[in-house]
Amino acid sequence: MRTTPVRLVSVLTAAALLAAACTGGDSVLDAGNDDPPETAAPVTTPTVSEPSGSAPDSEVDSTPDQPDAEPDDTAPPETVGPTTTIAPLADLPPCPVEALDAADGPVSITFWHAMANELETALVDLVAGYNSSQDRVQVTLQNQTAYESAIDKYIAGGVGSRPDIVQLPEYVVQAFAQSGTFVPMQACIEAADFDMGPILPRIADTYVFEGIQWAMPFNTSGPVLYFNRQMFEAAGLDPDDPPVSLEELRAASQQLVDSGAAGFGIALDSGRDSGGGWFFEQWFGRAGEPFADNGNGRIAPATEVLFDNDLGLELLTYLQDMTASGLAVTVGDNSGGQDTFFKMIAQDAPAASTIATSAAISSVVAALGSGVAEGLTPDDIGVGPMPGPSDTPSAQPGGASIWIPAGKSDEVTAAAWDFTTYLAAAQTQSTWAAATGYVPMRSDAVELDPIAALYAADPRYRVAYDQLLPTVDDASAVVPALGPLREIRAQTADAVAATYAGGNVEQILADAAAASNALITTYNSQN
Amino acid sequence: MLAPSAFILGLFIVYPLGRAVWLGQQRCNAFGDQCRSNGFDQYLDIFTSNEFQSALRATIILTVITVPLGLFLGVGLAVLADKHLRGVGFFRTAFSSTIATSVAVASLMWLFLLQPSVGALANIDWINSLFPVIKDPGLLQDPDTALPSVAMSSVWAGLGFTFILVTASLQGVPRELHEAAAVDGATGTMRFWKITVPLLAPTLIFVVIVLTTRAFQTFGEVDLLTNGGPRPGNSTTTITYFVYGEASVIASDPGLQAGGAVLLFVILLFLSGLQLRGLGRRTDLG
Amino acid sequence: MTDVRVPAPAPGTAASDGDEASKPPAWGHRTHAWDEPHGWRRFGRYALLVVITVAVLFPVYTTVVSAFKPSDKFLVNPLVPDSFTLDVIREAWTSGNLGRYLFNSTVVAIAITTAQVVTSLLSGYAFAYLRFPGRKIVFYAFLATLLVPLEATVFVNFQTIESGLTLPFSLPLIGDHIPFGGLNSFQALIVPFLATAFGTFLMRQALLDLPSDLREAARLDGIGHLGFIRHVAVPLVRPTLAALALFTFLSAWNQYLWPSLIINEADANTVQSGLRVLSKSNLDQPNLVMAGTVIAAIPILIVLIIFQKQLVRGLTAGAVKG
Structure with missing residues (x-):
């Protein structure tokens, strides 16, 4: 009887050995794929459409992805219109924008969002402003704590449990467009004759899939460099001229470390939505290179990623060199986004800078304003463009957008659209940007106060806006649209983490690309 | 009279289990709304997949750390605080106190404790010079220390439970036995092994069972402390977190999720079999 | 599975159902202290106890310190x-919504506890005293549900709760569809836990331990x-009911x-899921999360102090279930 615990342990150990013996299996996502679907099989979702009048500016190429099309030879987007794997706009759920007029009383809608910290406060204010400005729609906010949660809970819930309007990040565009559970924003835009003109094309295009505008951009951000001006000065660097290219960042870090002004030049991470995934994609965009084939997945569903190339190698090597030489430090997965900032105020060996979303400005300023770090005021933090593999500041729009779930009553859909137009209005965008650090998604908002005044008074807020302005004509202008992009980000984040840990970067990169391609193949065979 | 219980158990345990077994052989699209049957050998595929094996390994390591350590600490402290000492009540209260912390409370306490830049532990110099990993990259950030750290927080949270049980059970050990043995010249160590341990055995088995089951169901600690990370390797993704965790690779495939959940059940069933045998024998003797 | 007597609540302590077993670890003094250590041994033991206490209470200490420090x-x-300062605590209570979460948790825990006590009594009684065909099979079926971990069923239960239950037949009063309130409702948090096999066994055991002629006598009295x-x-x-209630509540x-x-x-969260929300959306303010x-810990601390016995x-009792 007394042997039972011992036996338990021995059984566990045996199980562990068994487990060890079994490794080298496949990914769980290959489960059941004993006869892998023909890779050449076209996407299974029905209608490969005929050219459709309602799909904008498109001469629809109805041939879906060909698996072995030479990836380096992606046709330029101007000459090939988008493929349609979903349905032409006319066959998608309509947007009864007028239905609000017929509603008896105020229509209540729930809005799922994922704004944390200061951003949530700002959003609450914004929604309160909307609710009190009119009596037709009442919006209730529901904080889902993170985009990931919002996505998981949206997918897990049935129609009845889904919100009336939801904020979703740029990396789910393809999967959610293909889900068949949304009213395409384009339907509302056309029905209401909404003017998309002032919206920066690069931002609007982020949420276009197969020629259809699926969502309305709302909170647009970009990665920027946050740095400690005191440390820059102490190291003899000009805090008004932060590093723009990766090589400048290396040199500045060297100077910061050598001078003893900081423990590390920069705090890096391997987060999926930061250093491990998002920035990695961003750097491809910055270098003008596509991250995936078929025009970054925008012309037709992508069939493979393209990051296993010289640029990918160069980037990972750079990250490995930076950390190995002690110029940079990694804080790990940084899942809440705060660890790199904490590293900047660590008591010993603090980092002089970090790359993070521009949306963190408000939280950083508020935190420093409350005196959280001794001897560091909000003014001591500088903001510069995202350092990247080129000498010219530029970034792809990130952040999130507004989606309207289908299957709701006409009034609710109309109310959701009404609220969307509020969020997309120039004045709202100006107020929102000033309160957060997101950038206004439309050019006319920049001329309105409070953001106009803020940009004039505090250029730090403007950095993220300016780096979105450069016109990029090719597919690298916007982040890739990939069905399993969030899983692929997990792959690149693993790769970046393995790089910091000192692995062989060529192997790491090849493995990540292979895993990503398998994800894409599986996705394409199932959707 | 049975109806209420039978209805609830049938609806929320029997039916979902059966349905999960069925769902577990399906694969679904990215939105989980179109599924196809894949055959029951999909269970084998899931079981042997890298992700499940890695989660199984994490779960087993967690168990192998938390169960013996939890048992050792619980018994050790209970014995230590069992002596007739002035003020022992204070120590007992202290050791029992973690019973009041839920998984969420305990994990959040540890999250701040272990934060590598500004956390409490990072502010104690002598500990940091002994264990530089606390600051660089951080106990929860280093793939080698993350899982043991999660285990530590789990052991800590379970300490009050073990301590209270063992202390209560120690009080059932007749003093006269010890006294008599001591008179016969038995040392403290001898008395511990020859008298205390055998009499505590039922409680100890219980504690082992509870701690094992808890370890296999670990979710909250991982959700709050590491999100299943750190990368690469996701060394803290337990089976439960693999199935239900935020942004798990299978989060959008109900088929694979159900499959993973059923496998967890089967593994626990296997362990329960052993446990029941131990228990059954125990009660026969007792 | 030989006749598994449902393990009495606590091997080791439960054999005697009396007060002795249900006593909390007695904090009081014993009379004869023949083994009380002396001199250095005594000092060494104290030192060890103090060191370990410091280590065990350290996370609590840092939490409390940061919860009461200004930002x-x-x-x-x-x-x-x-x-x-109490500002941070106040902020956690109001903007952190902890007050609401505590209320929800209290409602849910009390409802589940009450329901489980009732359903366990009823079904425990049925297994103890009623004779009906298939009793043994049903009993083992109940027993078997103890082996199913929550983790294996929540997946489907989510769908059941969300869409309600459509019966293949129509019941009086209810009809053929039972809505469970959908996600975010109190029902969703409560209904799946209204009954457990564990409580059933515990009560069956306690009832069987009653003198056997008691039921007979009652029957003769027309009860x-x-x-x-x-x-x-x-x-x-x-005593068993109280133990079951406390365990269920916890x-x-x-x-x-x-x-x-x-x-x-947000408003539907319990304390635990609410803390999750608080933490995930305020990671830049650890002191708020600590507050x-x-x-969140205080109410349960109070409950535990009150119900020490x-x-x-x-x-x-709960350990049987795990």
Whole structure:
């Protein structure tokens, strides 16, 4: 009887050995794929459409992805219109924008969002402003704590449990467009004759899939460099001229470390939505290179990623060199986004800078304003463009957008659209940007106060806006649209983490690309 | 009279289990709304997949750390605080106190404790010079220390439970036995092994069972402390977190999720079999 | 599975159902202290106890210190309580919504506890005293559900709760569809846990331990089943009921996975899922999160102090289920 615990342990150990013996299996996502679907099989979702009048500016190429099309030879987007794997706009759920007029009383809608910290406060204010400005729609906010949660809970819930309007990040565009559970924003835009003109094309295009505008951009951000001006000065660097290219960042870090002004030049991470995934994609965009084939997945569903190339190698090597030489430090997965900032105020060996979303400005300023770090005021933090593999500041729009779930009553859909137009209005965008650090998604908002005044008074807020302005004509202008992009980000984040840990970067990169391609193949065979 | 219980158990345990077994052989699209049957050998595929094996390994390591350590600490402290000492009540209260912390409370306490830049532990110099990993990259950030750290927080949270049980059970050990043995010249160590341990055995088995089951169901600690990370390797993704965790690779495939959940059940069933045998024998003797 | 006698609540302590077993670890003094250590041994033991106490209480200490420090101080020296404010606690209570979460948790835990006590009494009684065909099979079926971990069923339960239950037949009053309130409702948090096989066994065991002629005598007095349960059984099995209630309350209160899955509206959170929300959306303010944990821990601390007597039995009772 007394042997039972011992036996338990021995059984566990045996199980562990068994487990060890079994490794080298496949990914769980290959489960059941004993006869892998023909890779050449076209996407299974029905209608490969005929050219459709309602799909904008498109001469629809109805041939879906060909698996072995030479990836380096992606046709330029101007000459090939988008493929349609979903349905032409006319066959998608309509947007009864007028239905609000017929509603008896105020229509209540729930809005799922994922704004944390200061951003949530700002959003609450914004929604309160909307609710009190009119009596037709009442919006209730529901904080889902993170985009990931919002996505998981949206997918897990049935129609009845889904919100009336939801904020979703740029990396789910393809999967959610293909889900068949949304009213395409384009339907509302056309029905209401909404003017998309002032919206920066690069931002609007982020949420276009197969020629259809699926969502309305709302909170647009970009990665920027946050740095400690005191440390820059102490190291003899000009805090008004932060590093723009990766090589400048290396040199500045060297100077910061050598001078003893900081423990590390920069705090890096391997987060999926930061250093491990998002920035990695961003750097491809910055270098003008596509991250995936078929025009970054925008012309037709992508069939493979393209990051296993010289640029990918160069980037990972750079990250490995930076950390190995002690110029940079990694804080790990940084899942809440705060660890790199904490590293900047660590008591010993603090980092002089970090790359993070521009949306963190408000939280950083508020935190420093409350005196959280001794001897560091909000003014001591500088903001510069995202350092990247080129000498010219530029970034792809990130952040999130507004989606309207289908299957709701006409009034609710109309109310959701009404609220969307509020969020997309120039004045709202100006107020929102000033309160957060997101950038206004439309050019006319920049001329309105409070953001106009803020940009004039505090250029730090403007950095993220300016780096979105450069016109990029090719597919690298916007982040890739990939069905399993969030899983692929997990792959690149693993790769970046393995790089910091000192692995062989060529192997790491090849493995990540292979895993990503398998994800894409599986996705394409199932959707 | 049975109806209420039978209805609830049938609806929320029997039916979902059966349905999960069925769902577990399906694969679904990215939105989980179109599924196809894949055959029951999909269970084998899931079981042997890298992700499940890695989660199984994490779960087993967690168990192998938390169960013996939890048992050792619980018994050790209970014995230590069992002596007739002035003020022992204070120590007992202290050791029992973690019973009041839920998984969420305990994990959040540890999250701040272990934060590598500004956390409490990072502010104690002598500990940091002994264990530089606390600051660089951080106990929860280093793939080698993350899982043991999660285990530590789990052991800590379970300490009050073990301590209270063992202390209560120690009080059932007749003093006269010890006294008599001591008179016969038995040392403290001898008395511990020859008298205390055998009499505590039922409680100890219980504690082992509870701690094992808890370890296999670990979710909250991982959700709050590491999100299943750190990368690469996701060394803290337990089976439960693999199935239900935020942004798990299978989060959008109900088929694979159900499959993973059923496998967890089967593994626990296997362990329960052993446990029941131990228990059954125990009660026969007792 | 030989006749598994449902393990009495606590091997080791439960053999005797009396007060002795249900006592909390006695903090009091014993009379004969023949083995009380002396001199250096005594000092060494104290030293060891103090060191371990410091280590065990350290996370609690840092939490409390940072929860009561103002935002501009808590990162500067997180180990030293050099300043004090209630502002952060207040903020956690109001904007952190902890007050609402505590209310929800209380409602849910009390509802589950009450329901489980009732359903367990009823089904325990049925297994103890009623003779009906298939009793043994049903009994083993109940037993088997103990082996199914929550983790294996929440997946489908999510769907059941969300869409309700459509019956293949129509029931009086209810009809053929039972809505469970959908996600975010109290029902969603409560209904799946209204009954457990564990409670059933515990009560069956306690009822079987009653003198066997008691039921017979009651029957001769014309007391029916429910009357017997109410007037005869309940007063006699009160210690077991209390243990079951405390254990049920604690496990209901501490649930984490289920509420985190089915709640997506701020106001519907329980303390545990609410802390999750608080933490995930305020990671840049650890002191606010720490304040939240302090608030969340206090009520349960109070409950435990009040019900100290039932604690050991409650815990061991629950241990059977794991």
